[in-house]
Amino acid sequence: MELDQHRRPRRTKIIFTIGPATDSEEILERLMSEFFVDICRINMAHADHEYVRTVVRRIRSIGDRIGRQIAIMMDVKGPEIRTGDVEAPIQLQPGEIFDFTIKPAGQGDSGEEVRSVDVNYANLVNDVEVGSVVLVDNGLIRLEVLEKNNARIRCKVIIPGDLASRRHINLPGVKVNLPSLTDKDKRDTQVGIEEGIDIFALSFVRESEDLRILRKYLDENGAPGAGITAKIEDQEAISNLYEIIQLCDGLMVARGDLGIECPFEQLPIIQRKAVKACITLGKPVIIATHMLESMIHNPMPTRAEVSDVANAVLEEADCVMLSGETTIGSYPIQCVDTLNKIARNIDLHGQKAGFAANLALTTDKARIQHSAVVMSNELNAIAIICFTRSGSMARGVSALRPRTSPIFAFSNSPETVKQLRIHHGVTPFQMIFCTEPEATVGRAMDHLKQRGYLKTGDKVVVVSDILASDRVIDSVQLRTVD
Numbered sequence: 145m146e147l148d149q150h151r152r153p154r155r156t157k158i159i160f161t162i163g164p165a166t167d168s169e170e171i172l173e174r175l176m177s178e179f180f181v182d183i184c185r186i187n188m189a190h191a192d193h194e195y196v197r198t199v200v201r202r203i204r205s206i207g208d209r210i211g212r213q214i215a216i217m218m219d220v221k222g223p224e225i226r227t228g229d230v231e232a233p234i235q236l237q238p239g240e241i242f243d244f245t246i247k248p249a250g251q252g253d254s255g256e257e258v259r260s261v262d263v264n265y266a267n268l269v270n271d272v273e274v275g276s277v278v279l280v281d282n283g284l285i286r287l288e289v290l291e292k293n294n295a296r297i298r299c300k301v302i303i304p305g306d307l308a309s310r311r312h313i314n315l316p317g318v319k320v321n322l323p324s325l326t327d328k329d330k331r332d333t334q335v336g337i338e339e340g341i342d343i344f345a346l347s348f349v350r351e352s353e354d355l356r357i358l359r360k361y362l363d364e365n366g367a368p369g370a371g372i373t374a375k376i377e378d379q380e381a382i383s384n385l386y387e388i389i390q391l392c393d394g395l396m397v398a399r400g401d402l403g404i405e406c407p408f409e410q411l412p413i414i415q416r417k418a419v420k421a422c423i424t425l426g427k428p429v430i431i432a433t434h435m436l437e438s439m440i441h442n443p444m445p446t447r448a449e450v451s452d453v454a455n456a457v458l459e460e461a462d463c464v465m466l467s468g469e470t471t472i473g474s475y476p477i478q479c480v481d482t483l484n485k486i487a488r489n490i491d492l493h494g495q496k497a498g499f500a501a502n503l504a505l506t507t508d509k510a511r512i513q514h515s516a517v518v519m520s521n522e523l524n525a526i527a528i529i530c531f532t533r534s535g536s537m538a539r540g541v542s543a544l545r546p547r548t549s550p551i552f553a554f555s556n557s558p559e560t561v562k563q564l565r566i567h568h569g570v571t572p573f574q575m576i577f578c579t580e581p582e583a584t585v586g587r588a589m590d591h592l593k594q595r596g597y598l599k600t601g602d603k604v605v606v607v608s609d610i611l612a613s614d615r616v617i618d619s620v621q622l623r624t625v626d
Contacts, residue, residue, distance in 0.1 A: 397430065528549045607621075
């Protein structure tokens with residue numbers, strides 16, 4: 145028996161980045177109540193502290209009103225190199241000699257004037273070598289390093305373009321000695337802690353130590369329960385992929401910078417490797433950047449974008465993420481609707497990658513979760529119902545990727561409910577647990593029946609680690625809905 149589509153929540157989660165196109169109360173309420181977005185991302189490369197406080201409180205207020213709180217992710221900038229301000233875009237020409245300066249400079253060695261721009265990173269001259277490639281503005285401009293001294297890096301323009309103010313600089317294959325958590329990141333994170341941000345995404349994670357630094361800062365400043373998502377964006381992160389995944393609470397494949405730092409033809413292989421590694425290690429994974437880029441200006445996606453989103457769903461990534469599409473785009477609602485339609489259709493008809501088959505079952509609890517998923521798959525259960533205080537039971541079931549059954553997770557913790565928004569196939573609800581386990585199960589089934597997810601006669605698998613009297617009981621049951 146195939147599960148009715150109207151009773152099947154979307155399994156792939158949607159993250160939207162908030163901005164002028166989506167920060168109104170009207171649009172936010174539609175996204176949260178009609179299109180069931182799961183996570184709102186705030187990009188601190190563009191948001192100030194007043195904006196953060198305003199939109200976080202607006203989202204929480206809407207969540208209270210509609211009875212559905214979503215998770216909020218703060219994406220801190222991390223270490224980055226940018227050019228300084230210029231009065232007007234500099235039109236670089238092929239073969240031109242151009243300087244990146246630590247301080248204003250202008251005269252070339254032979255007395256000719258050499259155009260230049262400052263950079264915000266004084267140690268850049270020590271990190272790059274002669275012959276290195278410098279990419280500017282998402283790789284649109286390419287230069288080669290000819291020589292350097294303490295004040296400048298002299299380059300030759302290979303691929304020309306217009307160099308505007310504060311453009312991002314990439315140095316493929318170069319280890320940059322910038323701090324993983326900058327002073328700006330700390331100030332931004334402190335505001336996030338004060339506003340109860342659920343997940344912090346750290347940009348340009350290069351090694352596991354970067355995550356330890358952020359975790360220490362969160363622990364010391366009153367946010368030990370906040371999740372940390374590691375954004376992998378360069379070759380060093382790929383080299384340290386497994387140790388990063390083991391330490392983070394989730395991974396973001398940030399394909400923008402990653403596609404600049406690594407050869408573009410390797411990007412699909414890197415994405416697949418990252419998704420497989422996360423699933424086999426039981427960690428959520430997000431596919432981000434350029435998912436529906438053309439829809440910033442157009443109401444319909446390209447066919448290639450449809451296939452790209454479908455591929456992420458087929459790989460069973462936990463989340464797909466929208467950036468410019470929902471910050472400055474003309475069609476933010478249509479973008480979310482497009483992700484909805486693709487994800488639901490692939491869930492019904494697509495042949496999934498099946499990476500969860502490689503998940504190691506190292507604990508008794510993991511084996512119980514596996515038993516619940518096997519039972520669900522074999523009996524075509526309408527749903528798996530989890531009861532969990534910390535979220536670990538639901539996370540474990542999600543990692544095993546049940547074939548068709550949605551996972552309805554009940555927790556008495558509002559923080560756990562929001563944290564579970566990131567996990568594949570999990571629809572979380574907050575509920576006060578009863579002293580008697582049977583009463584808790586009955587209350588949960590009644591709740592799901594009222595919302596139209598279950599009906600009398602449905603077979604469901606119940607997996608729990610709820611507290612009964614003075615002990616925790618782990619169990620798996622097959623139940624028929626009364």
